Every structure is written in C-alpha cells, then in structure tokens.
Amino acid sequence: MSKKNRAILCVDDDPMILMSLKLQLTQSFDGQFVIETAESGEEALELIEFLVDRDIDTLLIISDWLMPKMKGDELLVHVKNKFPKVAQIMLSGQAENEAVENAFKNSNLKYFISKPWNKTDLLKKVNEALQN
Known part of the structure; x- marks a missing residue:
C-alpha cells in the first residue's frame, strides 16, 4: 500500500492543538x-x-475528549463500530474517568494521554498503536 494511502486523523475543537499535533506528526513521520x-x-x-x-x-x-456536541469517547465508539481496524488514542486534559473507562471498554482505545503531552511519549504511543 502506498504511503499516501494511509492516514492519521487528529480531532480536537482547539485549532492550536490540532496545528501542534499535525506539525509534530508531520515532522516525525516525514511523509509516511x-x-x-x-x-x-x-x-x-x-x-x-x-x-x-x-x-x-x-x-x-x-x-x-471534551468537545461540543459529541464527546471523544462517543466518537471513538462510533469509529470502532463503523471502522473496527482504526487504532485510537485519547489526548485530553479534562476527561472524566467514566468516559475513559467507556472508551477502553467499548472502542479501540489503546492509550490515554494527558494534556499537555510529552512529545516523545506521544510519538512512542503513536508508533505502538500503529504497529498493533
């Protein structure tokens, strides 16, 4: 499969978080x-x-996790039900314990990472999630 045929999707209602994530992932995976x-x-x-x-x-x-209308755990459960092969990471500074437990139990959540995140830890977990 071509490198251009594989995607990582970042979801957050804060455009600055999305920009930071996209920049870190783009730099780290160099077009993969x-x-x-x-x-x-x-x-x-x-x-x-x-x-x-x-x-x-x-x-x-x-x-x-904390986004208007649809919370992150809800999204991850929807994704698992419709796209069961998609690996998942939750990255949040305000997630409720019940929501994280729900995501681990009912979705493909591999890791929960607290904001602000450590870039090295994030990239390690992204690599692990992509390999499973």
Whole structure:
C-alpha cells in the first residue's frame, strides 16, 4: 500500500492543538502518512468516510475528549463500530474517568494521554498503536 494511502486523523475543537499535533506528526513521520485534522466528532466521521471513498486507510485517530456536541469517547465508539481496524488514542486534559473507562471498554482505545503531552511519549504511543 502506498504511503499516501494511509492516514492519521487528529480531532480536537482547539485549532492550536490540532496545528501542534499535525506539525509534530508531520515532522516525525516525514511523509509516511497523510495527517488530517477535524474540529468535531461529526467532522471526523465525515472525514473518515471521505478518506475511505478515496482509498485512504485511516490507521489511527487521536481524539480529545471534551468537545461540543459529541464527546471523544462517543466518537471513538462510533469509529470502532463503523471502522473496527482504526487504532485510537485519547489526548485530553479534562476527561472524566467514566468516559475513559467507556472508551477502553467499548472502542479501540489503546492509550490515554494527558494534556499537555510529552512529545516523545506521544510519538512512542503513536508508533505502538500503529504497529498493533
């Protein structure tokens, strides 16, 4: 599969967080993946469908928890139900314990990372999630 046919999707309602994540992932993976961003759960689901239609596999979703309308754990459960092979990481500074437990139990959540994140730790967990 071509490198251009694999994507990592970052979801957060804060554009500055998305910009930081995209920059770190782009620098670290040097073109191995398409790095996409979405500012809501609804936008993320639409974007995954868009990528699927273009034969681009979303391998990993990195999602915030506290977002308007659809919380991160809800999004991750939807993604698992519709796209069961997509690995997941939750990156949040305000997630409720019940929400994180729900995501671990009912989605493909591999890791929970607290904001502000450590770049080395994030990249290590991204690599691990992509290999599983």
